[in-house]
Amino acid sequence: MTAAPAPPPAAGNADDATGRRTPLVLRNRAFAAVWLGQVLTQAAVRMFQVGVSWWIVAYAVHDARGLASGLFMAACTLPAVALAPVVAGAVARFAHRSVLRTAALLAGAASGSLALWAHGGALPLTAVYAAALALATCQAFFDPCLTTSVPELVDDADIEAATGFELSTQSLAGLGGALLGALTVDRAGVAGLAAGCAAAYLGAALFVASARFRTAAPQPSAATEGPAGDPATVPRRRGLLHILRELPYVRRILVCFTAANLFTTAVFVVIPLYTRSVLSGGGATVALLEASLGTGALIGAFTGARVPGRPTVAGAYCLVLMALALALPGLVAHRMVIAGCLVVAGWCAGAVSVRFVALFQRLVPTADKPGFFAVMQAVLGSSLPVASLVFGAAGDFLSPRTLCLVQGAGLLPAALALALLGSRTPAPSPGAATPAPSPGAAAERDAEPVGGER
Numbered sequence: 001m002t003a004a005p006a007p008p009p010a011a012g013n014a015d016d017a018t019g020r021r022t023p024l025v026l027r028n029r030a031f032a033a034v035w036l037g038q039v040l041t042q043a044a045v046r047m048f049q050v051g052v053s054w055w056i057v058a059y060a061v062h063d064a065r066g067l068a069s070g071l072f073m074a075a076c077t078l079p080a081v082a083l084a085p086v087v088a089g090a091v092a093r094f095a096h097r098s099v100l101r102t103a104a105l106l107a108g109a110a111s112g113s114l115a116l117w118a119h120g121g122a123l124p125l126t127a128v129y130a131a132a133l134a135l136a137t138c139q140a141f142f143d144p145c146l147t148t149s150v151p152e153l154v155d156d157a158d159i160e161a162a163t164g165f166e167l168s169t170q171s172l173a174g175l176g177g178a179l180l181g182a183l184t185v186d187r188a189g190v191a192g193l194a195a196g197c198a199a200a201y202l203g204a205a206l207f208v209a210s211a212r213f214r215t216a217a218p219q220p221s222a223a224t225e226g227p228a229g230d231p232a233t234v235p236r237r238r239g240l241l242h243i244l245r246e247l248p249y250v251r252r253i254l255v256c257f258t259a260a261n262l263f264t265t266a267v268f269v270v271i272p273l274y275t276r277s278v279l280s281g282g283g284a285t286v287a288l289l290e291a292s293l294g295t296g297a298l299i300g301a302f303t304g305a306r307v308p309g310r311p312t313v314a315g316a317y318c319l320v321l322m323a324l325a326l327a328l329p330g331l332v333a334h335r336m337v338i339a340g341c342l343v344v345a346g347w348c349a350g351a352v353s354v355r356f357v358a359l360f361q362r363l364v365p366t367a368d369k370p371g372f373f374a375v376m377q378a379v380l381g382s383s384l385p386v387a388s389l390v391f392g393a394a395g396d397f398l399s400p401r402t403l404c405l406v407q408g409a410g411l412l413p414a415a416l417a418l419a420l421l422g423s424r425t426p427a428p429s430p431g432a433a434t435p436a437p438s439p440g441a442a443a444e445r446d447a448e449p450v451g452g453e454r
Helices: 029-060 065-082 084-093 096-120 125-148 156-210 240-246 248-264 267-277 283-306 311-330 335-363 366-381 383-394 400-423 439-447
Strands: 223-225 231-235
Touching: 029 065, 029 096, 029 125, 029 156, 029 267, 029 283, 065 084, 065 125, 065 267, 065 366, 065 383, 084 096, 084 125, 084 366, 096 125, 096 156, 125 156, 125 366, 156 283, 156 335, 240 248, 240 366, 248 311, 248 335, 248 366, 248 383, 248 400, 267 283, 267 335, 267 383, 267 400, 283 335, 311 335, 311 400, 335 366, 366 383, 383 400
Parallel strands: none
Antiparallel strands: 223 231
8 A cells, every 4th residue: 555645844844933943743743643643552551551550459469469460561561572573564564554543443442342341340350461462462563663654754854853752652651651540540440541541542543544644765775676786666675683683783782771671661560569568658659650750751752862972872871870760769768769769760761762763763774664663672572571570479579679679780780781882882993994884784884973883
């Protein structure tokens, strides 16, 4: 199916009288619509995760709360890993607007069915796990498809701004889910929670359906060659392993962050356990802590591009700062201190995400982006089910304060590995001869202005 041509520039797209450009979401209506759709979908899935995690710990399970919540979070993260090849194929084969709209509609149907079940009577835990799998499956298609479609919505000069807005979606979702998830469960139960999610998903489907996508021009580096040696017009899509094999610098970065995710994402299991066992709080306390994390990530998403230095070096410093922020609640059990620490941790996560996703947008050829962003989600997400199960089960035997210290200590080796990766990336000598690189290696060199990997 051929995507619709780009719409003509709307009024207000030009720079204002002072020479300053208006925000991207105001001058690009198609991107704004899709961005709002992502805000709604991720807000819904985050609200569902936060609310059900609190429902399990506070209402549904009396023994082995940690394991039960860990299993739930594992169900929320497993589809992105297990379905990566299927997602990559669907994103590459079908029109992106159709994929986004279908994912949102199916998620709305799943959450609406859960709302009806919960309203009708007692809700078994297995039904909630099944709904979590369904929503996570839909989100596994939605997120990489939206990331891949950014060049179809914005000009090249706006890619970094678009990336910042896109990543801020996760922060807005975390903030909205924090404020609404646990509080909704306290007041309206799982039925009200699921009904709110269904409304958000259906709204997202309407926003996506209203947007017009344009066809992204294929890059020569990812195209097949004709008989005369000229690039053909049809992109050559490569396998996921082939993509990572041609981008060793990117591959090593992904490994570092996969290791870090084993400890950073455990915070979503630790927060409800910490709230109940250490702070003796309720849904409002969960909302405060989750909102702090989301606020920090939102600020980081908009300020990450201003963090100086190479992405690897800046990322290493951010991981060290995050390690300190996540470990401090293990030593000081004060509500506002913990909230401040989560703001710092969220800022680090948001800033790092902007720097590296913007880098990847320029490193990866257009034809490879569907496969790359699916495999990126799978690689980074592969540690999430493990972290959820391990920290959830450990929460039945260890204090949440001990888990906080483990989180902080576990981030330090990943920060060291990222710093060493940056130090082994030499700056090019002026006038030095270099061999002809592969397309992937050339992209890596050009995207790292202070010296790419040889």
